[in-house]
Amino acid sequence: MSAVNGFLWTLMLLFVPMCAGFAICHWFRLPMNPPICFLGGYLGQWSLFQLFSVPMSLFKVGFVPLIWVVTLALVLLDTCGIALFMRERKLRSARRGAHRRPGWNAADVFALVILIAGYLCLAYACGRLQHVDGDDSRFVVEAVDIERTNRLFLTDYGTGQALTDFAGPLRHDLFSPWTVYLAYIARMTATPVAIVAHSVLPQVLLLCLMCAYWAVAERFFGNSRFEKYAMVFLTLLVCAYSGRSTMTAEGYFMRRSWQGKAVVAGIVIPSMYLALTNVSDHIKEWRAYLLVYMVMLAMCFMSAMGIILGTILCGAFGLAYGIRYRSLPVALKIWGGVAICLVYVGIMMLRMV
Amino acid sequence: MLLSIRESCREMWNWTVQYAGGFPGLLLLSIAAGGYLLAACKSFRRKLLAPVIALILIVVNPMLYSLLYGNNNLPFVSSYGLRYWRFFWLLPQGILIGATAVHLMRRFSHPLIRCLGLVLASTIIVLAGQNIFLDKGQFKPAVSPYKINRTTELVCEKVLADNPEPLCMFDNVISTQARQYSGSIRQLWGRNGTWNVISDPEAWEAYVRLYARPREWEPIFAFAEQRGVTHISYVIRQKDDQEQMLAIAGQHGYEELDRIDKRIILHRVA
Numbered sequence: 001m002s003a004v005n006g007f008l009w010t011l012m013l014l015f016v017p018m019c020a021g022f023a024i025c026h027w028f029r030l031p032m033n034p035p036i037c038f039l040g041g042y043l044g045q046w047s048l049f050q051l052f053s054v055p056m057s058l059f060k061v062g063f064v065p066l067i068w069v070v071t072l073a074l075v076l077l078d079t080c081g082i083a084l085f086m087r088e089r090k091l092r093s094a095r096r097g098a099h100r101r102p103g104w105n106a107a108d109v110f111a112l113v114i115l116i117a118g119y120l121c122l123a124y125a126c127g128r129l130q131h132v133d134g135d136d137s138r139f140v141v142e143a144v145d146i147e148r149t150n151r152l153f154l155t156d157y158g159t160g161q162a163l164t165d166f167a168g169p170l171r172h173d174l175f176s177p178w179t180v181y182l183a184y185i186a187r188m189t190a191t192p193v194a195i196v197a198h199s200v201l202p203q204v205l206l207l208c209l210m211c212a213y214w215a216v217a218e219r220f221f222g223n224s225r226f227e228k229y230a231m232v233f234l235t236l237l238v239c240a241y242s243g244r245s246t247m248t249a250e251g252y253f254m255r256r257s258w259q260g261k262a263v264v265a266g267i268v269i270p271s272m273y274l275a276l277t278n279v280s281d282h283i284k285e286w287r288a289y290l291l292v293y294m295v296m297l298a299m300c301f302m303s304a305m306g307i308i309l310g311t312i313l314c315g316a317f318g319l320a321y322g323i324r325y326r327s328l329p330v331a332l333k334i335w336g337g338v339a340i341c342l343v344y345v346g347i348m349m350l351r352m353v
Numbered sequence: 354m355l356l357s358i359r360e361s362c363r364e365m366w367n368w369t370v371q372y373a374g375g376f377p378g379l380l381l382l383s384i385a386a387g388g389y390l391l392a393a394c395k396s397f398r399r400k401l402l403a404p405v406i407a408l409i410l411i412v413v414n415p416m417l418y419s420l421l422y423g424n425n426n427l428p429f430v431s432s433y434g435l436r437y438w439r440f441f442w443l444l445p446q447g448i449l450i451g452a453t454a455v456h457l458m459r460r461f462s463h464p465l466i467r468c469l470g471l472v473l474a475s476t477i478i479v480l481a482g483q484n485i486f487l488d489k490g491q492f493k494p495a496v497s498p499y500k501i502n503r504t505t506e507l508v509c510e511k512v513l514a515d516n517p518e519p520l521c522m523f524d525n526v527i528s529t530q531a532r533q534y535s536g537s538i539r540q541l542w543g544r545n546g547t548w549n550v551i552s553d554p555e556a557w558e559a560y561v562r563l564y565a566r567p568r569e570w571e572p573i574f575a576f577a578e579q580r581g582v583t584h585i586s587y588v589i590r591q592k593d594d595q596e597q598m599l600a601i602a603g604q605h606g607y608e609e610l611d612r613i614d615k616r617i618i619l620h621r622v623a
Contacts, residue, residue, distance in 0.1 A: 001498065105464045106464040106465070106468070107464035107465075107467040107468050107471075108464075110464075110468045110471070111467075111468075111471060114471070114475075125486045125492075127495075128494065128495060129486055129492040129493065129494060129495060130492065130493055130494070130495035130496075130500035130501075131491050131492050131493075131500075132493075132500070132501060132502060132530070134529055134544055134545075136530075136533055137529045137530065137532070137533070137543055137544040137548055138543075138544075138548065140533045141532040141533055141536070141543075144532060144533060144535075144536040145532075145536050147536070148536035148537070149536070156549055156550040156551055157532065157543060157548075157550065158532075158540065158542060158543025158544070158548045158549030158550060159539060159540050159541060159542070159543065159549055159551075159553075160532060160536060160537075160538065160539035160540060161539065161551065163550065163551070167550050167551060168550040168551070169550065170550055192499065193533075194499045194500070194501060194533045194534060195498045195499055195500075198498070198499065198500035198501070199495075199498040199499075199500055213447070213448065213451070216448050216452070217451075217452075217455075220394075220397075220452050220455075220456075221455065221459070224459075226458075226464075226467060227455050227458075227459060230451075230454070230455045230458065230467075230471050230474075231451040231452055231454075231455045232451070233451075233471070233475075234447075234450065234451035234454050234455065234471075234474055234475065234478065235447040235448055235450070235451035236447075237475055237478045237479070238379065238446060238447035238450050238451065238478055238482065239447055239485075240482075240484060240485055240486070241379075241478055241479055241481075241482025241483060241484055241485065242379060242446070242447075242482055242483075242485055243482065243483035243484055243485035243486075243487065243488050243491075244373070244374030244375065244376050244378070244379070244482060244483045245371070245372055245373060245374025245375075246374075246491070247371065247372045247374070247438045247439075247441070248372065248374075248379070248380075248441070248442075248446060249441075249442040249445065249446065249447075250446060250447045251485055252442075254485050254486075255485070255491060261439075264442070265439075265442045269442055269443065269445065270445055270448060273445070276404070277400045277401065280399070280400045305436070305439055309439070309440070309442065309443060312408065312411055312412070312440070312443065313408070313443065315407075315411070316404050316407035316408045316411055317404045317407070319407050320403035320404040320406070320407045321403070321404070323403065324403050
């Protein structure tokens with residue numbers, strides 16, 4: 001791997017989602033700090049992929065047109081993001097001095113140091129060790145085939161034989177096209193898919209996981225430094241020490257972070273909780289519901305399990321908040337997320353009949 | 354077939370035990386943490402108490418479990434019983450434990466006590482859990498950025514150098530990973546001989562023969578020749594068996610290309 005690959009990875013996996021995140025945080029009125037922008041950027045990017053890849057796969061358009069459409073959408077989103085970031089920076093520099101944060105104390109420094117050390121240890125372990133998973137013979141190979149043949153889900157991943165129609169598990173994967181994302185990153189960074197999936201993406205997704213925990217910590221404890229650093233560190237520690245079972249969300253993520261299901265378990269479910277509890281703070285604002293729909297699209301993008309779990313979460317929160325606020329429109333707006341899932345399930349059922 | 358409520362409860366309990374990995378340290382800690390946060394944190398209770406009750410009613414519900422268990426006619430929830438454990442992902446253990454520990458530490462303002470609290474919380478997590486990366490059965494040192502089996506990489510390199518678009522009949526280990534290394538490799542079967550999108554009964558029959566005892570090489574190589582297979586890899590430890598295989602392979606136009614990690618790689622001579 002060369003310096004060019006390194007530059008392209010930085011561009012596609014750090015810069016592009018971060019810039020997209022500026023726009024998303026601005027539109028959804030989320031705090032515009034780097035971790036939340038990074039997480040928001042990734043969720044927005046994944047929801048864009050879901051929006052474009054499912055219809056384009058169904059109509060057998062091919063991978064190259066999808067690359068153009070998604071890249072164009074990301075360029076637009078990033079341009080908006082950069083423009084909004086510049087404006088926000090001007091406003092911030094004008095406001096500078098109005099709100100001065102309290103200074104650092106020994107506990108803050110200690111928490112930050114062990115958080116950084118913990119992250120570096122995990123990143124080193126993720127890079128140095130490998131977990132060979134049998135499921136990759138489907139998920140990673142699907143991405144390999146998409147990238148190689150420019151056909152979306154029209155290759156038998158077992159044999160490499162070209163197909164004329166979607167068959168078997170491909171009919172499911174079509175509606176949760178996470179592998180398209182792997183193929184896209186591989187193509188844009190000129191890197192073999194297996195290297196993207198097993199070596200590059202886990203590092204970035206680990207960062208994304210920390211950002212999700214950061215966002216939760218910020219929701220719990222506001223801007224207090226020690227609390228945020230300590231919570232992110234302890235949560236990462238739970239991830240690293242969830243080795244007793246292969247099934248827990250944290251353990252599942254650490255073992256096979258490059259698979260869609262694992263991203264749902266580790267990153268998108270906490271994000272969904274954040275989006276849904278955000279509704280309770282902004283019950284009258286449409287933006288709050290749109291954020292739920294965006295996260296729901298990202299959840300559908302990852303895995304069929306994401307569709308089921310997203311439906312359950314939106315269903316439960318819609319019911320609970322509908323009763324709590326004695327408002328049917330609130331429940332219906334949250335259940336809009338369920339409707340997104342039902343659209344995908346409906347199309348799948350129609351295709352199966 | 355619907356399960357009785359008692360059977361459903363038993364199965365759900367079994368899944369819970371399995372999810373906890375036999376030692377429910379972190380699971381119990383996270384449930385206690387969730388309970389503490391609901392009791393002690395007003396904003397948490399206001400936003401999450403009702404949804405959590407609704408979620409419990411949906412997920413920890415023996416009637417629903419009984420209704421959906423093994424129902425293969427419903428899309429997405431087919432074989433629901435086998436995937437029930439994934440519903441526990443809705444309980445974010447790490448976040449609950451982390452938030453509770455920090456919430457408790459927050460009561461103390463002295464930096465030293467906070468630092469000690471953080472060390473204590475970390476120690477409890479370390480003792481209740483098990484380091485995931487020390488599990489030798491799951492994690493091994495990576496030998497290349499592809500992070501697949503080294504033998505697979507060597508076999509694939511050899512085969513691709515011999516033929517850039519080979520059609521292969523690989524053993525289990527190689528067939529599971531070969532197409533991750535390169536999509537140019539075509540195979541007669543994928544993982545475990547069954548993971549093909551389009552089922553191929555003849556290929557399945559050959560796969561079963563390959564792992565049957567006593568092994569009959571003649572029909573295997575006849576099938577490979579008929580399908581135009583270019584490369585075959587197989588592990589044979591006994592010398593007699595190897596000689597017999599090579600003799601029959603020769604009759605069908607296959608020759609030994611190389612031996613990699615106890616595997617014989619055969620290729621078809623035009």
